[in-house]
Amino acid sequence: MQVMLPSEKYFGKFEVVFLFYGAMPTGVTVSETGRNFICFPKWGDDVKFTVAEIVHDTLQPYPSLEANVVSPSNITTSFISVQSVVADGNGTLWVLDTGAPNFSEPIKGGAKLVAVDLNSNKIRSVYTFSEDVVLPTTYLNDVRLDFRVGKAGYAYITDSSSRGPGAIIVVDLETGYAWRRLNGANSTSPDLFLLPKVEGKILMNRNKDGSTSPFRLASDGIAISPDGKMLYFCPLSSRHLYSISTEALRDRTIPDMNLKYHVKYWGEKGASDGMITDAKGNVYAGDYENNSIRKILPNGIMETIAHDPRILWPDTFSIGPDQYLYFIVNQLHRQARFHYGNDLRQKPYSLLRMKIDEPPAPTF
Template sequence: MFLLKKSIVFVLFTFAVMNCAVAQLPKEIQHIKFDDLGWEKLADRLYRKYVFGEQGMLALFKMDKGAKVPLHQHSNEQTTYITKGSVKVTMQNKDYIVKAGEVLIIPGNIPHEFECLEDGTLDIDFFAPPRKDWIDGTASYFGNDQEHTRELKAVAQLDVRPGDVAVSAEGRIFSTIHPLGSQQLQLVEIVDGKAVPYPNLKMQKNGAKASDTTFDAMLGLIFDKQNRLWVVDMGLELGKTRLWAFDIQQNKVIEKITLPSRIAPKGTFAQDVTIDEKHGFAYLADIADPGIIVLNLKTKKATRFGKHFSFDAEDKDMVIDGKVVHFGGTPARVGIDPITLSDDRETLFYGAMNGTGWYSIPTKVLRGHQPGQLVFDQIIKVGDKPLSDGALTDSEGNHYFTNLQEHAITKMDKKGKLSHIIQDDDKLLWPDNVYQGPDDWMYISINQLNTAPAFTGGKDIGVAPYFIYRFKKK
């Protein structure tokens, strides 16, 4: 048995050497003959080998003219040293020509792509921390052309910005109208490609002052498993956060819950909501005072959980098409935004818009109104995510994010592997949310939100039409 175990270890070690990753004991001293490592072919005219320790990773690329590394991003800081030849690195809408003897340092989470300009180019890269996606084989930006087989189909062209989109079990499409845009309509149904006030025109604000009987600032919306439509009204003018529910068969309001002011005071920006119809709870994400509001739909009792680092924005700039996105006059730092539930309703997932972490909490500790620290002790980081405004968790446990910087929808599978399922630099201009409808259709609202006055600090530079698209998930 001992010899068998030794043989298995030797086979695994040999396999690792063949795949250029020999430093499998990162906390121990390692002495490796780098020249003897085999080359791994990544793409046409592009080869790689690497070693790694506990805190860093060293990689060598050899490439010939025309070799490319597609657009991608990672949380690791990257130091690139060209020892021979030259490359072109494109990021933030600018080309950097890096020649032999020159170094380029790329901070984490900046989308970038490489193109080799000369035959025989040698590139030494150092990553801190090590590239986990290389080590576990989950890097997907080479040889993954799935996104190119999916076609975006427009289901609506709007002259005002949509907020979020939700689709019923029978395929009816609903959308909020983003409160940072129009003050006329707040909630619509998409009928034959056009926005029709829902459930009627008199419920809309229509440019008038906010009131208890009309909508104010609708944004997050979702269908529960009973096919009821729930919409969160942030009450930006009225000063009250309300949760509305609709019976779409009768097209009428069946719930209007006003959250107590001690939980959601004026200024609360509860922009996303998810519904646990199994236990009778709603969960809202507030970015103004970053935290999660837990609402018992039966008793109407609400609890707020906040003051935890996972709810806060990270100190990371959001860069879209080469420009740092501002919000309220300073570089955007937006906290907890997308919030989702597992299919069995036992786990809540969330992350900050300006954040690269995707976290989870068991819902039983939230439902039990445990003290904050007992809840915080249950928080787990599920994996890394892109900077995103919306997210979806499907019945299989996969997560889908609106990738704002890369104009994409990015999937995290159950192993934590990230990959774009669709990407379009021209069409996915601030994908606000993503929603799964029947028959494996995925829906995206596109609203160019970074061009709205709240972001530009001046006039609205968005260009209509704004879109709701859909594409096939599989």
């Protein structure tokens, strides 16, 4: 006699926007006019262009193929290995280039933040970093922007290093001057007690030669409140959520060693890669251990809004003008570096969306 045993319940309604049969994507952003942009960091796949726009159900290199071709003469103006793309809601696409293919030491002048004008599809400005900001261990991960402070606004970038200090990098967009904050602080560092488990198995670095090491990445997910006054962040190797006032981050009179007293702890939200905020101040965060998406209300109450076996590593989030939450699912944990050189990923990777009935947080 066959008996149907009780099983785990899945919920949350989402739909497919785009399927990827080539390189693995990490980032997505939706502009205020509904344009969809994707990035593909160079982690070993055959990446023909590291930034793309989805146009008529095809991937087109953005802003051009030339901008995605690297040569020694155009290191600062071409895209090397882009980890994040963010449309600011005001006609600009911000491209965060790690300058570090395969997690190498960043190429000098290659790690940068690039502003692309979405009307002309031309690069408008490039922000590079000094050697005391982008360290040999730095991996630029994600960026949030606020144009209501300073003359040209500020950018906040996470350094998700796997072998050096994590940090939040603050950039004055008027002058290009940048500095590191919460450098090596507990809140930007991996949780050394975390034993991440994905698809029922412990996630750790498993090398071809049989050697293993813990999976530890520093500050990664980042989100900014609708008024620009609060920055939420989390290490990738952690289940904890933190926030800090952006005013404190910008205030250079506060020594970095004292900045930890301005950090607020919000509790466990699950282990997250991407995060984003809507116009009401709700934070959306992935939970890659549980194939889930969480919503954290401004009062700290957390709820799971999607739980589905197909959400295999929810990576970057974006909220479109259509009030959908867009997110990349890329099976990051199935990469060869976690399985003794065996690539367990199954194509296609996907861009999904679910209706949240809230617009994105404004930046201006």
